[in-house]
Amino acid sequence: MSEPEKEITIYDIAKKLNISAATVSRGLKDHPGVNKNTKKKITDAAHEMGYRSNAFASNLRKKSSNIIGVIVPRLNSSFMSDVIAGMEQVVNEANYNLIISQSLETVKKEVSNARAMFNNRVDGLLVSLAYDTKDIEHFKPFINRGIPVIFFDRIFEHAEYPTIFIDNYKAAYEVTTHLIEQGCKKIVHLTGNQLRNVYAERFKGYKQALADHQLAFDEDLVLINSLSSADGADAAKQILNMHVRPDAVFAANDSCAIGCMLEMKKQGIKIPADIAFAGFNNDPMCCVIEPNLTTVNYKGYEMGGVAARVLIGNLTNQLNTKTTHSIILRSELIIRESSVRNKR
Amino acid sequence: MSEPEKEITIYDIAKKLNISAATVSRGLKDHPGVNKNTKKKITDAAHEMGYRSNAFASNLRKKSSNIIGVIVPRLNSSFMSDVIAGMEQVVNEANYNLIISQSLETVKKEVSNARAMFNNRVDGLLVSLAYDTKDIEHFKPFINRGIPVIFFDRIFEHAEYPTIFIDNYKAAYEVTTHLIEQGCKKIVHLTGNQLRNVYAERFKGYKQALADHQLAFDEDLVLINSLSSADGADAAKQILNMHVRPDAVFAANDSCAIGCMLEMKKQGIKIPADIAFAGFNNDPMCCVIEPNLTTVNYKGYEMGGVAARVLIGNLTNQLNTKTTHSIILRSELIIRESSVRNKR
DNA sequence: CTGTTAGCGCTTTCAG
DNA sequence: CTGAAAGCGCTAACAG
Numbered sequence: 001m002s003e004p005e006k007e008i009t010i011y012d013i014a015k016k017l018n019i020s021a022a023t024v025s026r027g028l029k030d031h032p033g034v035n036k037n038t039k040k041k042i043t044d045a046a047h048e049m050g051y052r053s054n055a056f057a058s059n060l061r062k063k064s065s066n067i068i069g070v071i072v073p074r075l076n077s078s079f080m081s082d083v084i085a086g087m088e089q090v091v092n093e094a095n096y097n098l099i100i101s102q103s104l105e106t107v108k109k110e111v112s113n114a115r116a117m118f119n120n121r122v123d124g125l126l127v128s129l130a131y132d133t134k135d136i137e138h139f140k141p142f143i144n145r146g147i148p149v150i151f152f153d154r155i156f157e158h159a160e161y162p163t164i165f166i167d168n169y170k171a172a173y174e175v176t177t178h179l180i181e182q183g184c185k186k187i188v189h190l191t192g193n194q195l196r197n198v199y200a201e202r203f204k205g206y207k208q209a210l211a212d213h214q215l216a217f218d219e220d221l222v223l224i225n226s227l228s229s230a231d232g233a234d235a236a237k238q239i240l241n242m243h244v245r246p247d248a249v250f251a252a253n254d255s256c257a258i259g260c261m262l263e264m265k266k267q268g269i270k271i272p273a274d275i276a277f278a279g280f281n282n283d284p285m286c287c288v289i290e291p292n293l294t295t296v297n298y299k300g301y302e303m304g305g306v307a308a309r310v311l312i313g314n315l316t317n318q319l320n321t322k323t324t325h326s327i328i329l330r331s332e333l334i335i336r337e338s339s340v341r342n343k344r
Numbered sequence: 345m346s347e348p349e350k351e352i353t354i355y356d357i358a359k360k361l362n363i364s365a366a367t368v369s370r371g372l373k374d375h376p377g378v379n380k381n382t383k384k385k386i387t388d389a390a391h392e393m394g395y396r397s398n399a400f401a402s403n404l405r406k407k408s409s410n411i412i413g414v415i416v417p418r419l420n421s422s423f424m425s426d427v428i429a430g431m432e433q434v435v436n437e438a439n440y441n442l443i444i445s446q447s448l449e450t451v452k453k454e455v456s457n458a459r460a461m462f463n464n465r466v467d468g469l470l471v472s473l474a475y476d477t478k479d480i481e482h483f484k485p486f487i488n489r490g491i492p493v494i495f496f497d498r499i500f501e502h503a504e505y506p507t508i509f510i511d512n513y514k515a516a517y518e519v520t521t522h523l524i525e526q527g528c529k530k531i532v533h534l535t536g537n538q539l540r541n542v543y544a545e546r547f548k549g550y551k552q553a554l555a556d557h558q559l560a561f562d563e564d565l566v567l568i569n570s571l572s573s574a575d576g577a578d579a580a581k582q583i584l585n586m587h588v589r590p591d592a593v594f595a596a597n598d599s600c601a602i603g604c605m606l607e608m609k610k611q612g613i614k615i616p617a618d619i620a621f622a623g624f625n626n627d628p629m630c631c632v633i634e635p636n637l638t639t640v641n642y643k644g645y646e647m648g649g650v651a652a653r654v655l656i657g658n659l660t661n662q663l664n665t666k667t668t669h670s671i672i673l674r675s676e677l678i679i680r681e682s683s684v685r686n687k688r
Numbered sequence: 689c690t691g692t693t694a695g696c697g698c699t700t701t702c703a704g
Numbered sequence: 705c706t707g708a709a710a711g712c713g714c715t716a717a718c719a720g
Contacts, residue, residue, distance in 0.1 A: 007407075007489075009697055020707045025699060033705060052463050056409070057697035060400040060712050063351075076425030084419060085448065097464060100444045104429065119396050120441060145351075229628070258632055284573070288602055288632045353713055364691045369715060377689060401713035404696050 008051050017045055028053065059121075068311060069117035069125045070100045071110060073154070078284055079300040083152070086304025087126065094312045096123070105131040105226075111138045118142060124311045129154040131193050131226065136161070148314045152307040154196050155326075162314070164307045166331040168198050171296045172205030174333045175250055175278045178294070180213045182341040184248035184276055187215075190235050190260065191252045192227045202252050202280065227252060232259025239275075240267060247275055248339070254279035258289050261338070277338040291337035298331035352395050361389055372397065403465075412655060413461035413469045414444045415454060417498070422628055423644040427496070430648025431470065438656045440467070447474040455482045462486060468655045473498040475537050475570065480505075492658045496651040498540050506658070508651045510675040512542050515640045516549030518677045519594055519622045522638070524557045526685040528592035528620055531559075534579050534604065535596045536571045546596050546624065571596060576603025583619075584611060591619055592683070598623035602633050605682070621682040635681035642675035 010024040017024070019038065026034050027042035045051075059065050068091055072080055084100060091098050099122065103110035110130045117125055118141050125142055127149060136156050139149045143160050155163040179187055189206045192199040203222070210217050223238060225231035232251065236259075239246055251257035257279030261271060271277055271291055279286065282297035306327060354368040361368070363382065370378050371386035389395075403409050412435055416424055428444060435442050443466065447454035454474045461469055462485050469486055471493060480500050483493045487504050499507040523531055533550045536543040547566070554561050567582060569575035576595065580603075583590055595601035601623030605615060615621055615635055623630065626641035650671060 007697095011697080021697090022699080022708080023706055025697095026706085029699095035705060038705085052465075054404070054697050055464060056400045056404040057712090058699075060398070060404055060714090061697080061699045063712075065400070074425060075419045075428060076422045078420040081418060081420030081446070085446065088445065092460075097443070097460065098445070099441070101432065101442070102425070102429065116436075116441065120399055121396075262632065285629055285632050288606065288629050290634060351713095355713080365713090366692080366715075367690055369713095370690085373715095379689060382689085398713050401696090402715075404698090405713080405715045407696070 007054075008049050009054070010051075013042060013045050013049060013051060016049070017041055065121045065123050066095060067097050067099055067120065067122045068308070069120070069122035070098055071103055071113050071117070071125065071127045072100070073103055073105045073128060073130050075100070075102050077281075079281060082300030083128075083304035083307075086301035086306075087308040088304075089301075090305045090308035090312065094316075096312065103130040107133045114138045114142075118147075123147065124315055125149040126307050126311060127151050129156060129196065131196065134195060148311060150307055150311050150314075152303055154198055157197070162310055163326045164303060164310065164329065165197070165326070166298045166303075166329050168201035169205040169208075171280070171298075171331045171333065172202035172250070172252075173209045174205075175280070175294070175296060176206045176209035177213070178333060178335065179248045179250060179276055179278060179339060180209065180215065182248075182272075182276055182339060184341075185215060186218075186221065186244065186246040187248040187250055188221045188223065188235075188239055188246045189250050189252075190223050190225065190227065190232065190256050192224065194224070199252050206250060221246060225256070227256040229255045229259030229262075232256040232261075233263040236260045236263035236267070240264070240269070245275070248277070249275060250278045252280050254281045254283040254286055254293060254295055257293055257295075258285055261289055261293070272338055272341050276341060282334055286334075286336065289338075294336045294339035295334050296331050297334050298329060303329055351398075352393050353398070354395075357386060357389050357393060357395060360393070361385055408467050409465045410439060411441050411443055411464065411466045412652070413464070413466035414442055415447055415457050415461070415469065415471045416444070417447055417449045417472060417474050419444075419446050421625075423625060426644030427472075427648035427651075430645035430650075431652040432648075433645075434649045434652035434656065438660075440656065449475040451477045458482045458486075462491075467491065468659055469493040470651050470655060471495050473500060473540065475540065478539060492655060494651055494655050494658075496647055498542055501541070506654055507670045508647055508654065508673065509541070509670070510642045510647075510673050512545035513549040513552075515624070515642075515675045515677070516546035516594070516596075517553045518549075519624070519638070519640060520550045520553035521557070522677060522679065523592045523594060523620055523622060523683060524553065524559065526592075526616070526620055526683055528685075529559060530562075530565065530588065530590040531592040531594055532565045532567065532579075532583055532590045533594050533596075534567050534569065534571070534576065534600050536568065538568070543596050550594060565590060569600070571600040573599045573603030573606075576600040576605075577607040580604045580607035580611070584608070584613070589619070592621070593619060594622045596624050598625045598627040598630055598637060598639055601637055601639075602629055605633055605637070616682055616685050620685060626678055630678075630680065633682075638680045638683035639678050640675050641678050642673060647673055 010021045014021040014024045024042050027039045088098055101113040103113055107130055110133055142149045150162045152164040155165050191203050194200045207217055223235050257277055261277055269275055278294040280296045282295045286293040286295050354365045358365040358368045368386050371383045432442055445457040447457055451474055454477055486493045494506045496508040499509050535547050538544045551561055567579050593604060601621055605621055613619055622638040624640045626639045630637040630639050
């Protein structure tokens with residue numbers, strides 16, 4: 001293999017063109033007030049010589065990185081993949097770069113990821129919280145240095161942090177109401193850590209829908225777990241052991257709903273005749289399970305794009321026009337066979 | 345909100361401790377030959393003053409970024425998420441950072457991602473190729489500058505690029521043999537772009553298994569598409585229109601197999617009695633579809649870890665000990681009901 | 689074991 | 705419109 005090519009700098013370009021490095025630097029940007037001709041000469045020479053700008057030197061000088069950090073619980077859902085794609089789209093257009101990490105649902109990793117992002121001097125941070133994050137102390141250093149942090153989906157309410165999410169309360173209210181309209185009277189709710197807004201709000205929506213339809217709220221029908229598929233299977237066993245058998249299950253995510261359904265089916269329970277089901281997220285699996293799963297859909301691509309746009313807005317705008325409020329995106333109930341009992 | 349805190353540097357620490365910046369710099373690293381006491385004083389002061397190292401300055405000086413770039417087709421599979429987690433594990437331990445991007449299965453985006461990585465001066469690159477990548481010209485600049493590029497899973501064979509993958513040929517051979525042993529004689533193969541080793545090798549394995557069991561290879565039984573779930577459904581329709589109905593389908597991935605199964609079921613076909621099925625990847629969906637899908641499992645976490653380890657090895661080793669060969673990881677056939685016809 | 693010194697490549701006043 | 709010069713914060717010879 002040949003020797004690595006020499007790295008060429010603005011000085012090399014300057015020398016070749018008999019102009020100053022300063023002019024080259026300006027010519028390479030959109031800088032106003034550079035002669036059109038020299039600008040063209042500069043970009044041509046740069047291209048021809050195989051120049052690539054040195055971000056380190058530039059960042060060092062400008063004290064900004066043009067990098068945006070992203071911390072999510074997990075990458076392995078089509079939802080998150082969409083979120084990231086949405087972010088990338090927006091971020092690339094604004095000439096920023098993304099650095100992504102997963103907390104694998106633990107605060108511990110979330111904290112260490114945050115520290116890494118901080119040391120890497122990201123210009124801003126987009127975060128969806130881990131399962132068990134209790135406080136947001138680990139994002140304090142960012143705020144102290146004036147680096148914007150934005151929460152999306154799994155948010156934390158706090159004046160310093162703008163948030164992007166859906167109306168989980170309303171969505172859950174609609175799901176529950178739908179189940180009630182199908183004649184269900186004893187509805188189990190499978191939910192996750194109540195520290196997370198998404199689960200707390202869905203729980204509230206469920207509760208309110210019961211109240212509004214004159215159904216008693218029964219604490220024993222609420223099962224809190226990690227919402228994995230295995231947790232769903234465990235829940236199925238618990239449900240089947242209840243004295244009076246429930247007639248519906250509303251799980252706060254699809255994996256858990258599906259794990260639960262699979263176990264129920266194994267035990268010979270008929271869905272939705274014996275027990276109706278609804279999930280949340282509209283994972284592709286909803287259309288694989290039989291019967292297909294009723295769920296709530298919301299657009300990851302859009303959420304990622306909006307989050308990125310708000311962040312970049314706060315990064316580039318004048319100091320006094322920062323967005324600090326919440327943005328609430330739309331979601332929709334998708335009714336499938338798993339919950340349909342009324343014949344028409 | 346208060347003013348952003350002042351950024352503190354090794355000079356501030358040096359001043360406070362009445363020593364030189366050079367010593368502080370050394371003290372902050374594992375540098376041998378620094379007095380234990382001064383080292384402790386330095387780290388204490390650094391911590392107390394809220395120091396964070398400035399990677400830009402360091403990178404600029406060292407001409408290396410400690411960043412490893414990753415380009416994958418998509419993030420939205422549990423396989424890829426595992427791969428990334430495996431990489432992160434290894435990479436963090438070695439004090440590198442990861443910057444991840446998805447090509448969304450197009451060369452176009454793969455090329456632009458590669459360029460971005462190049463401009464961001466990654467120290468090395470881990471790549472799994474997009475669906476339609478024809479050549480690897482876009483990785484040439486890395487090689488020219490001596491930046492290692494490693495392919496994993498969807499590889500490209502070339503002396504300059506180490507590769508990590510599984511024996512797709514053997515795995516497919518085993519799947520096909522299994523189907524034949526179940527009494528299947530007319531086996532459809534759903535596959536993807538033959539530019540990708542994974543699909544080409546699986547195709548070869550399929551073909552060879554037929555040959556070794558005295559079954560004629562029939563070109564019309566091989567359907568090439570994009571392997572999406574929708575492509576699977578289309579394939580189902582084609583298959584059902586064939587003059588003599590096939591008795592098995594081996595798809596090169598699970599999504600496609602499942603899309604195909606769902607459509608077949610809708611048409612009233614019995615699986616595996618009328619037609620047996622096998623997929624590839626062991627996606628969680630395999631255990632949701634009914635009947636559960638026979639498939640090939642391989643460990644993403646391991647593959648990510650190995651790829652990262654090889655890369656870091658090449659980065660840190662002496663010039664002459666680079667790994668340039670291939671590493672082949674193990675995979676396993678997982679037999680489920682979708683392909684079991686023999687009663688025992 | 690520690691200090692001195694000289695840049696890494698770029699941006700940005702400040703002058704022309 | 706362009707140039708000169710300084711400096712971002714760190715590291716690595718080299719010299720004590």
